[in-house]
Amino acid sequence: MTNKFTLSLRSFITTLALFLVFTVAVNAQDKVQEGAVKVTAHMKSQLSLNDGQYSRVLAINKDYLQKVVDNPGATVVQKSKNKKVYDEERDGKLKSVLNDSQYKIYVANRSANARVYKEVVDM
Structure with missing residues (x-):
């Protein structure tokens, strides 16, 4: 009888753990999607993105x-180093999507954009 109880308890705990892991993963995905939409909407107004650019910039931001x-x-040091690499990668992708004047505006407003990104990551 104790073995059945122990087995049931283990099954319950395993199920609960899997549920929590799945919930956290889904929440992180929602956060990323919501953040990418927010950042891209900011960039759309700032850079006057057309619909094609908007969808490509949204994918880059996501x-x-x-x-x-x-x-x-x-x-913290690893995150900082990784973020620099990700920033350079994102900027290269954005440069291929934006026209010259849009990219110049983007670069000029990089610090303001960084605040929006940080706000999103800290949500």
């Missing part, structure tokens, strides 16, 4: 935010 959020166990 990919960028996913990488920034997915750093479990990384130290």
Whole structure:
């Protein structure tokens, strides 16, 4: 009888743990999607993006935010180094999507944009 109880308790705890892991993963995905939409909407108004640019910039921002959020166990120094790499990667992708004048505006407003990204990551 004790074995049945122990087995049932183990099954319950395993199910609960899996549920929690799944819930956290879904919440992180929602955070990334919501953040990417917020940042891209800010950029749309700032840079006058057309619909094609908007969808491509949204994908770039979603990919960028996913990488920034997915750093479990990384130290502050590692996160900072990784973020620099991700920033350069994102900027290169944006340069291929934006026209010259839009990219100049983007670069000129990089610090303001960084605040929006930080706000989103800290949500």
